[in-house]
Amino acid sequence: MIDALFNQPDYLAAKKALDAVALRQEAIASNIANLETPGYKRLDLAASFNTELQRACAARDPQQIAALKPAVEVDPNAVAVSPDGNTVSLEDELLKMNQNSLANTLETQLISMDLSRLRTAITGNIS
Amino acid sequence: MIDILSGVQSTAAALDAERTRLDVISENIANADTTHGPDGKPYQRQVVLFESALQQAMNGRNIPTLRVAGIEKDPRPSEMAYEPGNPDADAHGMVAMPNVNIQEEMADMISASRTFDANLAVVKNARDMAMQILSIGKH
Numbered sequence: 001m002i003d004a005l006f007n008q009p010d011y012l013a014a015k016k017a018l019d020a021v022a023l024r025q026e027a028i029a030s031n032i033a034n035l036e037t038p039g040y041k042r043l044d045l046a047a048s049f050n051t052e053l054q055r056a057c058a059a060r061d062p063q064q065i066a067a068l069k070p071a072v073e074v075d076p077n078a079v080a081v082s083p084d085g086n087t088v089s090l091e092d093e094l095l096k097m098n099q100n101s102l103a104n105t106l107e108t109q110l111i112s113m114d115l116s117r118l119r120t121a122i123t124g125n126i127s
Numbered sequence: 128m129i130d131i132l133s134g135v136q137s138t139a140a141a142l143d144a145e146r147t148r149l150d151v152i153s154e155n156i157a158n159a160d161t162t163h164g165p166d167g168k169p170y171q172r173q174v175v176l177f178e179s180a181l182q183q184a185m186n187g188r189n190i191p192t193l194r195v196a197g198i199e200k201d202p203r204p205s206e207m208a209y210e211p212g213n214p215d216a217d218a219h220g221m222v223a224m225p226n227v228n229i230q231e232e233m234a235d236m237i238s239a240s241r242t243f244d245a246n247l248a249v250v251k252n253a254r255d256m257a258m259q260i261l262s263i264g265k266h
């Protein structure tokens with residue numbers, strides 16, 4: 001019965017998006033670590049994740065959202081910036097890292113808001 | 128132990144590797160004028176080779192980290208300089224100088240130190256993100 005409280009599509013979607021943010025941070029950290037490794041190909045979150053999350057959110061189906069699994073893959077659109085075939089550009093990665101950090105703030109606040117709404121509904125106190 | 132700082136393993140490996148690179152650069156600069164090493168030959172410039180290595184993260188995924196593949200000698204030939212007073216000079220007064228180019232080393236050093244900084248920025252970012260996540264539910 002308590003599970004139902006945490007099975008709302010919004011809350012689940014924010015949690016999934018936060019998982020994706022953590023995974024993306026991992027990918028960006030690898031990319032920056034391998035800035036000067038010959039032949040390294042940059043990694044990023046699989047592009048299909050966002051579209052699937054949107055579709056699942058539109059359907060408002062908790063099971064469909066919970067079944068999503070964010071994954072990391074080699075970025076197919078990246079072009080080599082140096083003659084050794086390395087596709088990492090430092091400026092790009094730092095920009096993406098900042099975007100990711102903002103996404104992290106957004107998702108954590110969404111989750112906090114969901115939890116505080118639940119608390120308000122349970123206690124009746126507006127804190 | 129949980130993996131609370133995402134991606135910190137690859138960053139730590141990279142910081143370590145860049146440090147090795149800076150160490151080697153400082154060795155090269157320190158020995159830019161060494162005409163007589165332990166083997167009796169002029170100092171040969173050293174180069175650090177990087178490679179990407181898969182490391183298993185705590186959550187079971189394989190993430191590519193950075194590893195020093197080896198430290199090798201630069202095969203470029205030594206330059207000859209005319210220094211008849213040098214005990215290492217040959218019959219014509221020519222001395223074989225190390226194949227170290229200071230300008231090249233300085234450029235390399237700046238590049239290594241920039242990469243080091245970029246990796247530090249990643250750690251700081253991961254830390255900020257972890258702090259936000261830890262404060263979920265506080266009001």
